[in-house]
Amino acid sequence: MAAERYNPKDTEPRWQKAWDAAKLFETKNEDPRPRYYVLEMFPYPSGRIHIGHVRNYTMGDVVARYKRARGFNVLHPMGWDAFGMPAENAAMQNKVHPKEWTYQNIAVMRRQLKLMGLSLDWSREFATCDVDYYHRQQMLFVDFLDKGLVHRKQSKVNWDPEDMTVLANEQVIDGRGWRSGALVEQRELTQWFFKITDYNEELLTALDGLDGWPEKVRLMQKNWIGKSEGLLLRWEIAGDAPASEIEVYTTRPDTLFGASFIAIAADHPLAKELAAKNEKLAAFADKCRQMGTSVAAVETAEKIGFDTGLKVRHPFDSDWLVPVYVANFVLMEYGTGAIFGCPAHDQRDLDFANKYGLKVTPVVLPSGMEKSAFVITDKVFDGEGVMINSRFLDGMTPQAAFDDVASRLGQTMLEGRPQSERKVQYRLRDWGISRQRYWGCPIPVIHCEVCGTVPVPKKDLPVKLPDDVEFDRPGNPLDRHPTWRHVNCPQCGKPARRETDTMDTFVDSSWYFARFTAPWENEPTDRKQADSWLPVDQYIGGIEHAILHLLYSRFFARAMLATGHLGVAEPFKGLFTQGMVVHETYRNEAGWVEPAKVRISGEGDGRKAVLITDGTPVEIGPIEKMSKSKKNTVDPDDIFESYGADTARWFTLSDSPPERDVIWTESGAEGSFRFVQRVWRLVSELAAAPAAQAGGGGDAPAVRKAAHRALKLVGGDIERLGFNKAIARIYELVNELASPIAAVAAGKADAALADACRGAADILAQLISPFMPHLAEECWAALGHDTMIGTQPWPVFDPALVTENEVTMPVQINGKRRGDLTIARDAGQSAVEAAVMELDFVKAALNGAAPRKIIVVPQRIVNVVV
RNA sequence: GCGGUCGUGGCGAAACUGGUAGACGCAAGGGACUUAAAAUCCCUCGGGCUAUGCCCUUGCGGGUUCAAUUCCCGCCGACCGCACCA
Numbered sequence: 003m004a005a006e007r008y009n010p011k012d013t014e015p016r017w018q019k020a021w022d023a024a025k026l027f028e029t030k031n032e033d034p035r036p037r038y039y040v041l042e043m044f045p046y047p048s049g050r051i052h053i054g055h056v057r058n059y060t061m062g063d064v065v066a067r068y069k070r071a072r073g074f075n076v077l078h079p080m081g082w083d084a085f086g087m088p089a090e091n092a093a094m095q096n097k098v099h100p101k102e103w104t105y106q107n108i109a110v111m112r113r114q115l116k117l118m119g120l121s122l123d124w125s126r127e128f129a130t131c132d133v134d135y136y137h138r139q140q141m142l143f144v145d146f147l148d149k150g151l152v153h154r155k156q157s158k159v160n161w162d163p164e165d166m167t168v169l170a171n172e173q174v175i176d177g178r179g180w181r182s183g184a185l186v187e188q189r190e191l192t193q194w195f196f197k198i199t200d201y202n203e204e205l206l207t208a209l210d211g212l213d214g215w216p217e218k219v220r221l222m223q224k225n226w227i228g229k230s231e232g233l234l235l236r237w238e239i240a241g242d243a244p245a246s247e248i249e250v251y252t253t254r255p256d257t258l259f260g261a262s263f264i265a266i267a268a269d270h271p272l273a274k275e276l277a278a279k280n281e282k283l284a285a286f287a288d289k290c291r292q293m294g295t296s297v298a299a300v301e302t303a304e305k306i307g308f309d310t311g312l313k314v315r316h317p318f319d320s321d322w323l324v325p326v327y328v329a330n331f332v333l334m335e336y337g338t339g340a341i342f343g344c345p346a347h348d349q350r351d352l353d354f355a356n357k358y359g360l361k362v363t364p365v366v367l368p369s370g371m372e373k374s375a376f377v378i379t380d381k382v383f384d385g386e387g388v389m390i391n392s393r394f395l396d397g398m399t400p401q402a403a404f405d406d407v408a409s410r411l412g413q414t415m416l417e418g419r420p421q422s423e424r425k426v427q428y429r430l431r432d433w434g435i436s437r438q439r440y441w442g443c444p445i446p447v448i449h450c451e452v453c454g455t456v457p458v459p460k461k462d463l464p465v466k467l468p469d470d471v472e473f474d475r476p477g478n479p480l481d482r483h484p485t486w487r488h489v490n491c492p493q494c495g496k497p498a499r500r501e502t503d504t505m506d507t508f509v510d511s512s513w514y515f516a517r518f519t520a521p522w523e524n525e526p527t528d529r530k531q532a533d534s535w536l537p538v539d540q541y542i543g544g545i546e547h548a549i550l551h552l553l554y555s556r557f558f559a560r561a562m563l564a565t566g567h568l569g570v571a572e573p574f575k576g577l578f579t580q581g582m583v584v585h586e587t588y589r590n591e592a593g594w595v596e597p598a599k600v601r602i603s604g605e606g607d608g609r610k611a612v613l614i615t616d617g618t619p620v621e622i623g624p625i626e627k628m629s630k631s632k633k634n635t636v637d638p639d640d641i642f643e644s645y646g647a648d649t650a651r652w653f654t655l656s657d658s659p660p661e662r663d664v665i666w667t668e669s670g671a672e673g674s675f676r677f678v679q680r681v682w683r684l685v686s687e688l689a690a691a692p693a694a695q696a697g698g699g700g701d702a703p704a705v706r707k708a709a710h711r712a713l714k715l716v717g718g719d720i721e722r723l724g725f726n727k728a729i730a731r732i733y734e735l736v737n738e739l740a741s742p743i744a745a746v747a748a749g750k751a752d753a754a755l756a757d758a759c760r761g762a763a764d765i766l767a768q769l770i771s772p773f774m775p776h777l778a779e780e781c782w783a784a785l786g787h788d789t790m791i792g793t794q795p796w797p798v799f800d801p802a803l804v805t806e807n808e809v810t811m812p813v814q815i816n817g818k819r820r821g822d823l824t825i826a827r828d829a830g831q832s833a834v835e836a837a838v839m840e841l842d843f844v845k846a847a848l849n850g851a852a853p854r855k856i857i858v859v860p861q862r863i864v865n866v867v868v
Numbered sequence: 869g870c871g872g873u874c875g876u877g878g879c880g881a882a883a884c885u886g887g888u889a890g891a892c893g894c895a896a897g898g899g900a901c902u903u904a905a906a907a908u909c910c911c912u913c914g915g916g917c918u919a920u921g922c923c924c925u926u927g928c929g930g931g932u933u934c935a936a937u938u939c940c941c942g943c944c945g946a947c948c949g950c951a952c953c954a
Contacts, residue, residue: 007907217872217873218872218873218948218949221871221872221949222871222872222948222949222950225870225871225872225949225950226949226950228950228953230953230954232954250954251953251954252954253953253954254954265954305952329952330952331952331954332952332954333952333953333954335953336953336954337953337954338954340954341954342954343954344954348954349869349952350952350954351954427953427954428953429950429953545948545949548949549949602895609878609879609895656880656892656893656894657880657881657892657893657894658880658881659881662880662881664880665879665880667879667880667894667895669894669895670880670893670894672894673893673894674893676907677893679907679908680908683908718884726880726881726882726892726893727882727891727892729892729893730881730882730891730892730893731891731892732892733891733892733893734891734892737892740909744909811887811888812887812888813888814887814888814934814935816934816935817887817933817934817935818935819888822888854934855934856934857887857934857935859887862887863887863888863935865887865934865935866934867934867935
């Protein structure tokens with residue numbers, strides 16, 4: 003009667019085949035049931051999947067399987083974010099073509115993902131480097147161009163000297179390329195840009211409606227868009243100068259009477275003109291530019307300036323002359339490249355003023371402080387208060403003063419124009435998408451000397467990447483290709499040349515979710531299908547994409563809406579950012595040591611690690627993100643091989659909340675595997691139990707109650723993506739079922755208990771099915787069902803089974819629990835009070851006196867205050 | 869510097885909307901079964917004490933409340949994002 007051990011190597015491939023044969027996870031667009039779209043961020047085909055992918059895709063799969071069981075027509079597709087630099091690096095290092103390298107990796111990773119038993123619709127699979135896909139992306143580009151959403155301009159760009167390509171602002175992290183880590187340089191280049199700034203206000207305000215997104219991500223996007231409301235303010239230059247005025251941007255016009263200098267950027271047109279005639283200034287400007295290239299320098303850089311000798315007139319007092327400096331902390335890229343400095347209320351201005359001995363006049367007095375006691379030395383005041391030293395603004399709040407200044411200067415004229423106007427400024431810049439690389443989507447444009455830049459006509463699309471390219475030198479192979487770039491102008495027919503830049507790979511991932519809804523379509527999307535599937539109900543991926551990919555996709559949806567390819571503006575209704583899988587690190591004199599070679603003993607501070615082979619000590623390092631260099635990786639294939647996919651799936655969702663990192667431990671994985679075996683043992687023992695029972699007791703209602711309670715809680719937990727909690731509930735249920743099932747298996751229970759156990763086991767199989775689908779199928783079959791559990795509806799929770807007529811409430815004396823009271827569920831306040839007064843420990847506490855108060859929270863708690 | 873998140877046993881963590889703090893898992897210790905091992909099962913597992921009970925305990929210090937891990941104020945610490953953005 004001893005049950006055989008569960009063998010995932012046998013069951014997992016068997017059930018995967020059965021699902022495939024039944025086409026269980028292929029989604030039909032014609033299916034009339036309500037739709038649910040769950041998507042995990044598609045992987046870059048780097049070579050092999052890592053355990054982080056396992057966690058990410060398991061989360062999506064749990065949701066997909068659960069929603070399917072709840073009666074939804076679920077779309078759960080998979081594809082490959084397949085263009086990008088690593089393929090070219092591999093080409094250069096290993097003499098393998100990027101295409102070959104990429105598709106080989108895809109084949110390996112597809113096989114690995116299939117081992118996981120994910121309920122994916124593989125019939126919709128594509129890679130972004132498929133001609134079919136980038137063809138449609140080129141169609142989108144041409145339509146965007148036509149609609150004025152793409153433009154070409156010369157600008158200062160971030161140049162990654164190692165990857166020899168341009169990077170978007172979003173791809174520069176701490177002054178370094180996000181992929182290469184090389185220090186980024188500034189270069190002037192002509193580039194293609196998507197006009198994401200056309201949507202800055204909308205991208206900002208629509209964030210409020212994204213209540214299915216983590217607050218953190220919304221905030222990060224909000225800060226990235228960086229809206230500020232202020233005033234453009236024109237200052238007349240006194241005396242002879244190359245210009246007659248300087249325009250500044252300020253968010254604090256209320257502090258205008260605290261102004262003590264004007265500062266302009268080294269790249270400001272006026273600064274350039276002055277520098278042309280002033281060698282010292284030119285040298286100073288050069289110094290500023292050099293400092294500007296590295297963020298590290300900016301952090302420590304001192305505020306320095308150069309007095310131009312120019313003076314401007316204060317807008318409210320033409321006799322008040324303010325000096326003009328060129329300063330290193332003013333950016334040409336933001337606002338007008340010129341500011342007015344109010345040292346008392348801006349820390350940078352104060353540092354600058356203190357260095358150059360400029361006047362510091364406080365104009366906002368903190369509420370409740372005496373004017374005489376208010377002194378600014380080296381720390382500014384930037385809080386709320388009341389205006390002082392500001393003539394007609396005195397006594398106002400800063401907000402009122404802001405409005406007063408805006409309205410007055412909006413009416414005074416300077417050279418025929420209002421002296422100021424309200425201006426909303428954003429930090430967000432247009433998205434530069436040109437990359438000087440081969441392995442990307444070609445930008446479908448032709449440069450003609452006569453006609454200018456001409457989009458490739460749609461009938462001539464796709465512009466295919468040539469296969470015969472050389473990677474023997476750095477730079478863009480498309481540029482060096484002998485024939486590819488030569489083409490006749492589609493307008494005039496004269497010889498012209500192709501654009502050789504390709505698109506940023508973030509373009510590819512900005513609309514793939516829409517393509518999945520109809521990947522066979524000739525147009526980029528099938529409007530009917532896209533509109534009814536989108537927005538994605540639940541999107542799951544890493545927090546590292548909080549800005550880049552998620553902001554670009556939101557822009558793309560709007561651009562596709564404007565060009566008629568989509569009917570929705572927001573691509574992702576629900577967003578979940580999952581944590582990583584991390585692992586402890588180990589090292590000895592020889593360097594990092596693989597976890598598999600280490601044995602651990604002891605606990606707490608006394609934990610010790612030794613090398614298994616010779617017992618020499620190993621230092622236990624910090625828990626870190628898995629990386630090859632620290633050798634703390636775990637290969638999913640090894641896990642599948644020794645424990646099976648179900649164990650890996652179960653473990654990566656156990657213990658830690660999904661948004662937090664989970665620590666991979668060998669003992670934890672073994673624990674999960676033990677649980678797999680435990681479930682199988684219980685189910686198979688129950689299935690093998692003798693039909694004739696010897697009678698005798700067991701609490702059948704308690705078994706049913708436990709199962710239904712778990713059913714209710716696990717369902718709720720999955721809905722809220724509380725996978726770790728759902729798993730804890732399932733453990734609880736199994737603990738509760740263990741001894742009743744053992745009794746049934748031993749033939750020592752009556753028919754009622756046996757019946758209750760079979761019902762509970764059915765429920766258990768269904769509860770684990772989203773997490774461990776292979777085990778669930780095996781149990782379901784063992785329990786005598788001839789269906790697949792993957793086709794079964796989620797069981798209906800029966801509230802009557804979990805409510806009881808009596809409740810047990812804790813009873814507190816002065817807020818401390820002293821005992822409990824079991825009483826009818828619907829007992830009223832007075833009945834509870836009366837019952838409590840009869841309890842011995844309450845009588846003892848009262849010692850004959852009457853209680854001061856009795857608080858009764860029905861069905862919850864009683865507190866007696868003495 | 870600005871903005872945000874979070875501090876609970878040896879460890880990962882639970883605790884619905886202010887209502888029994890530590891569910892569940894890992895590790896550890898003890899025991900049963902076994903010739904033995906594996907597997908499995910049972911018990912203990914925040915700290916203290918004058919121990920059938922009582923006291924303390926959710927980073928620290930205050931406050932509100934009958935009642936605080938949860939709300940408020942002030943510190944300390946960790947992590948994340950942005951960063952000369954006017």
